[in-house]
Amino acid sequence: MTTPQQLALAGLGNGRCLIIGEVALTHDGSLGLAHAFVDAIAAAGADAVKFQTHIAEAESTPSEPFRVKFSRQDETRYDYWKRMAFSEEQWKGLAAHAAERGLLFISSPFSVEAVDLLHRIGMPLWKVGSGETSNRILLERMAETGSPVLLSTGMSAVVEVDAAVALLSTRGVQVGVFQCTTAYPCPPEKIGLNMIPFYRERYGCWVGLSDHSATIYPGLAATALGLDILEVHVALSREMFGPDVPASITTTELRQLVDGVRFIETMRTHPVDKDALAAEAAPLRRIFTRSIVAGRDLQAGAVLTRADLRVKKPGTGLPPERLDEVVGRRLRRGVAADQLLAVEDIDGLSH
Numbered sequence: 001m002t003t004p005q006q007l008a009l010a011g012l013g014n015g016r017c018l019i020i021g022e023v024a025l026t027h028d029g030s031l032g033l034a035h036a037f038v039d040a041i042a043a044a045g046a047d048a049v050k051f052q053t054h055i056a057e058a059e060s061t062p063s064e065p066f067r068v069k070f071s072r073q074d075e076t077r078y079d080y081w082k083r084m085a086f087s088e089e090q091w092k093g094l095a096a097h098a099a100e101r102g103l104l105f106i107s108s109p110f111s112v113e114a115v116d117l118l119h120r121i122g123m124p125l126w127k128v129g130s131g132e133t134s135n136r137i138l139l140e141r142m143a144e145t146g147s148p149v150l151l152s153t154g155m156s157a158v159v160e161v162d163a164a165v166a167l168l169s170t171r172g173v174q175v176g177v178f179q180c181t182t183a184y185p186c187p188p189e190k191i192g193l194n195m196i197p198f199y200r201e202r203y204g205c206w207v208g209l210s211d212h213s214a215t216i217y218p219g220l221a222a223t224a225l226g227l228d229i230l231e232v233h234v235a236l237s238r239e240m241f242g243p244d245v246p247a248s249i250t251t252t253e254l255r256q257l258v259d260g261v262r263f264i265e266t267m268r269t270h271p272v273d274k275d276a277l278a279a280e281a282a283p284l285r286r287i288f289t290r291s292i293v294a295g296r297d298l299q300a301g302a303v304l305t306r307a308d309l310r311v312k313k314p315g316t317g318l319p320p321e322r323l324d325e326v327v328g329r330r331l332r333r334g335v336a337a338d339q340l341l342a343v344e345d346i347d348g349l350s351h
Contacts, residue, residue, distance in 0.1 A: 011047070012176075012206055012228055015269050017261050020106065020127075020231040021046040021254055022210075025054075026242040029083045031090055038097045040236060040251040045258035048104035050127060050231065053091065053118055056081035058111035088117055095121050108132075115141045123147055127231075130154030130182055130210075133164050140167070148174040150229065152210050153195075154182035158202075165203050176206030176229055179222075184247040185214040193218070196225050212247035216257040223264045232257065289315030292323055294335045302331045304346070310338075317341060325349065 012018055021041035027034035034051065041049045054060075056078050064077040074080040086094070091107070098105035108127045109115040115126075115138065126142045128135075130152040142149050149168050153161050161177060168175045179195040191213060200207045208229030209222040219230045233248035249257065290311040298308060306327050311320040317340030318326065330347045343349050 016265060017223055017227050018048060018104070018208075018229045019046045019258055019261060020048040020050050020104075020229065021234040021251075022050045022231050022244075024050075024052050024233060024242075024244045025084045026233075026235055026240060026244050026248065027051075027084075028241055029085075031086060031093075034086070034094055035097055036236070037234070038094065038101060038103065041234060041254065042098075042101035042103050044234075044251045044254040046103070046254060048106055049098050051094070051107040052084075052129070053086075053107045053109050053114040054081040054084055055111050055113050055117070056085065058113040088120065091117065092121050109138070109142075112138060112141045115145070119145050125150060128152060128164075130156065130180055134160050136167065139164060140171075143168055143171040143173045146173065148176065148206075150176040150178060150206070150208065152178045152180040154180035154210070161199075165205070174206070175203065176208055177203055178208040178210040178229065178231065180210035181212070184212050184244065186212040186218075186247065188213070188218075191218045193222055193225060196222055196227065200226075214247050214249060216249060216253055216260065219257050220260045220264060223261045224268070226268070230257075230261065286316050287314055289313070290320050291315055291317030291340045292320060292326055293317070293341060294337055294339050296337045298331055298335050300331055300334045304329055304331065309341075312338065318343070 021044065023034065023037045027037060038049050060078045060081055062076065062078045071080055074083060095105040104124060106123065106125060106127055107118055108129050109118055110129065110132065123145070125148040127150045128139065128142070132138050133151050133153060133156045139149070151161065151164055165175050165177065177199045179192050179199065181190045181192055183190055191211070196207050196209065199205075206228040208231060209218060209227060210231040211218045212233060219232060222230065232254065233244050234251060234254055235245045235248035236251055238245060238248070238250065290313050293310050293312050295308050295310045302308070304326055309323065309326065311323070326341065326346060326349065329349060332345055332347055335341065335345060343351050
């Protein structure tokens, strides 16, 4: 049976953008809230829900400081990682819930131990956080699973991205590269849409945008360029607690983003034939275009001057482009003001 994961992955590279709602740690260690995010992101129409899997003792030391102090509850970053952790059974439950809602379940691992835990659950693909793109040990362990790997590039120079892509490609793993800027929220001048075609040409792989702008605009613009994957941070409300909330969109905005992406995809995949569209509009042309009409009451035998004529709607009579042909000719019969002129009204005029 085809699973939701396979269905979602099947769209990659086929003109349909995979849209990922990134929860990260905005669940704040609450399993119930994490499940609420699954439901909200599914209801918004996204393809995937993504979390982060931190095993404190595997990735940090107890003395790791906060880069930016945001928590009154946690003395150190290590304490925060501990409070954010779920058990393997709890991760399984989240993955099962996502599958029930038709979502791809993804979680970014931040240690080899986290890769092993998530692999046992069954990750359909790996998302590598910006700070881990140079972590060769982590990339090699992911590659061993054979699942696709998506690389964020927020902290990496191009040469570092080159090395990561090469490492994974030589192991036969499908790769995706996200344009990402490590700024929370990210201002428009640092979004870097120019990197999307650059990465596509350089690596010939899936290309995505990991957006931290807290708006839907970069995702829409990137889709117009042609995008395989779009990841946006999501919060249930901007009043929530957590370091990613200022860089998140709400689930209501996620619905708007999904609708916009699908609208743009439909436009991109349906080029129009302008002549065919014009032919379809023929009935409307008769209403909205104009005809040559008498500007006043005119007697039979009158020689028509420009001052005698007007162009008015509807467009069911002589078209305005024949005005020069009409001027200087003689009327065969009298016409009233605003009467549409016909070929039969004018001497020497042919169809």
